[in-house]
Amino acid sequence: MAVPSAVPSTRRLYRRRDGRLVAGVAAGLSEHLGIDVVLLRIAFVASIVLGGLGVLLYAAFWVVVPQGGDDAPSHDRSGARVQLVGFAALGAAMLLLAQLLGFGAALLWPAAATITGAALLWRQADESSRNRWRTVAERQRAALSGARGRTAVRYIGGILLVLTGMGTFLATQDAFPLARRAFLPVLVATLGIVVVVGPWLLRYWREATEERTARIREHERVELAGRIHDSMLQTLTLIQRRADDPEEVRRLVRHSERELRGWLYRTAQPAASLRAMVAAACAQVEDEYDVTINLVMVGEHPATTDVEPVVQAMREAAVNAAKHSGVREISIYGEVTASELTIFVRDRGKGFKPDAVPEDRFGVRESVVARMERNGGTATIRSSRRNGTEVRLSLPLRTTAAV
Amino acid sequence: MGRTRVVLVDDHSLVRSGVRSELGDRLDIVGEAADVAEAVACIKETAPDVVLLDVHLPSGTGDAVIQAVHDDLPDTRFLALSVSDAPDDVIRVIRAGARGYVTKSISGEELAAAVVRVAAGDAVFSPRLAGFVLDAFTSDVVVAPEPSELDVLTPREREVLQLIARGYTYREAAEELFLSVKTIETHVSAVLRKLQLSNRRELTRWASERRLLP
CATH class of the missing domain: 1.10.10.10 (Winged helix-like DNA-binding domain superfamily/Winged helix DNA-binding domain)
Known part of the structure; x- marks a missing residue:
């Protein structure tokens, strides 16, 4: 599935990750051979019941055939439940087979336990190989959600099941004395293998880890380079081209700075917060009217419909300041207390007389003052030739809404 | 009382020369440094009234400079000058003893006023x-x-x-x-x-x- 299907001769066999019941063997085979997956599954089950060849075949495929990549990740939980049914069906078939062959209960339960445990362990191995394809962020999220704990439980459960199965088998076959006599030679042999193969395995494991770390680093470097290219390099190129247009250059620089800051000092603030709303409105005014807004916010509030008119009124006040004050710098200060939201929009411009607003500054009366009053708030304007203009917007908040 | 004597600490020479040209005729720039060790040596040698200190330096952070010279020169005051908006940077340098914190977008006139204010023992926010x-x-x-x-x-x-x-x-x-x-x-x-x-x-x-x- 990682290979284009238009070239059948080079198509390789993979186990499917999505749409699988047990380990994706049947689904992978079906894709590879072009045979309906249901037919294949029936063939597997039939061969299991009729002599056990299917188990061996399936297990062999599971071990030998690699797992497909993450082309079409399917994260639905129902899929996992369907897989459980697959396992149950497999187990039932095994029990049936054992009974047909006349092994009786003595063999049945140990075998069932061993096979279930082995299946658990193998599936976990699949899971961890898939982990390599995940990005660091996904892995962190998985770690946070307790996936690590669940993995450990699965490993331990699988090992316990296998051991129990083997132990019970030995016990029912009255083979314990034999096993005790065989224990020492087996232990010595195992230790010998560990001593011989151990260092090589360890080195292999270390190399694999190093390689993975290097790959993650490279991935992050590429991401960083992409980020710098997108925001900084593009802007620098545009600035050189538009060097004769100071207004456009300022706009580009502000935009780029905002983007970079947003990325560097990434905040955990939700998108639907008052702060995000106010910041977005300010960014829009900065871009449209070529002004710099110094924004300071204290406290936080969810972006509910009752604070929305205040942000709109703030935007209008800032637009007015940008258009009429004659200065290119605006200060905005917002404060959320338990009972009130207050926003100040201030410029050090030439000021105006609120009572003698000419027709073209209808915006102040309608979109600032009237809008606030309609929504149960107030807007007061102080303006003088010496100190510029300050608009104070205020809205009472229900105490429960504040955070 | 003569003009306020200032040392600039910033790892970017562009920033230093920019600040120098903006403040040069209002204040007395007695030294410049680009990293922590250089800054400590320079400040101890010149004993300035105010150190304009970048929060981030290649070999450490601004608070390391403050801690290194504070005992020898209790009268030297520090004003943090940064592009960083991260509160942990701000709080660290303020708690180390800086008398104020301004961002690099500040105008030359305002910066000069802030330096004089800090030299007089006041705080700049x-x-x-x-x-x-x-x-x-x-x-x-x-x-x-x-x-x-x-x-x-x-x-x-x-x-x-x-x-x-x-x-x-x-x-x-x-x-x-x-x-x-x-x-x-x-x-x-x-x-x-x-x-x-x-x-x-x-x-x-x-x-x-x-x-x-x-």
């Missing part, structure tokens, strides 16, 4: 720093088990900080509250002291979780 302090001291999350007077702002201090956050200069804030500029300076210095000495131990952790950027 940018609107963002004022907003940050209000946020930190309002938040219920960080109230110490036994709040002392260092852990809360007086209503007057709160008013002054709110005006600074609104973009008011000290003079404008004084007019607004019918106070003298000197009184405003006293209030701001008191807030700075609280910021430096408050036993809100959670302050630093809180700062690292929040961002000055609204």
Whole structure:
């Protein structure tokens, strides 16, 4: 599935990750051979019941055939439940087979336990190989959600099941004395293998880890380079081209700075917060009217419909300041207390007389003052030739809404 | 009293030459340094009135410079100058003993005024720093088990900080509250002291979780 299907001769066999019941063997085979997956599954089950060849075949495929990549990740939980049914069906078939062959209960339960445990362990191995394809962020999220704990439980459960199965088998076959006599030679042999193969395995494991770390680093470097290219390099190129247009250059620089800051000092603030709303409105005014807004916010509030008119009124006040004050710098200060939201929009411009607003500054009366009053708030304007203009917007908040 | 003697510490020579050309005719720039070791040596040699200190340096952070020279030169004052909006940077350098924090977008005239103010022993708060302090001291999350007077702002201090956050200069804030500029300076210095000495131990952790950027 990682290979284009238009070239059948080079198509390789993979186990499917999505749409699988047990380990994706049947689904992978079906894709590879072009045979309906249901037919294949029936063939597997039939061969299991009729002599056990299917188990061996399936297990062999599971071990030998690699797992497909993450082309079409399917994260639905129902899929996992369907897989459980697959396992149950497999187990039932095994029990049936054992009974047909006349092994009786003595063999049945140990075998069932061993096979279930082995299946658990193998599936976990699949899971961890898939982990390599995940990005660091996904892995962190998985770690946070307790996936690590669940993995450990699965490993331990699988090992316990296998051991129990083997132990019970030995016990029912009255083979314990034999096993005790065989224990020492087996232990010595195992230790010998560990001593011989151990260092090589360890080195292999270390190399694999190093390689993975290097790959993650490279991935992050590429991401960083992409980020710098997108925001900084593009802007620098545009600035050189538009060097004769100071207004456009300022706009580009502000935009780029905002983007970079947003990325560097990434905040955990939700998108639907008052702060995000106010910041977005300010960014829009900065871009449209070529002004710099110094924004300071204290406290936080969810972006509910009752604070929305205040942000709109703030935007209008800032637009007015940008258009009429004659200065290119605006200060905005917002404060959320338990009972009130207050926003100040201030410029050090030439000021105006609120009572003698000419027709073209209808915006102040309608979109600032009237809008606030309609929504149960107030807007007061102080303006003088010496100190510029300050608009104070205020809205009472229900105490429960504040955070 | 002669002109205020200043040392510039910033790892970018472009920034240093920019600040030098803006302040050069108002203040006496006696030295420049690009990293922590250079800065410590330069400050000890020249004993300036004020050190303009970048928060981030290649071999460490600004607070390392303050700690290294503070015992030898108790009269040298520090003003942090940074592009960083991260509260953990701000809080670290302020708690190390800087008398103020301004961003690099400040105009040359305002910066010169801020340096003179710091040299006189006053504190300098940018609107963002004022907003940050209000946020930190309002938040219920960080109230110490036994709040002392260092852990809360007086209503007057709160008013002054709110005006600074609104973009008011000290003079404008004084007019607004019918106070003298000197009184405003006293209030701001008191807030700075609280910021430096408050036993809100959670302050630093809180700062690292929040961002000055609204």
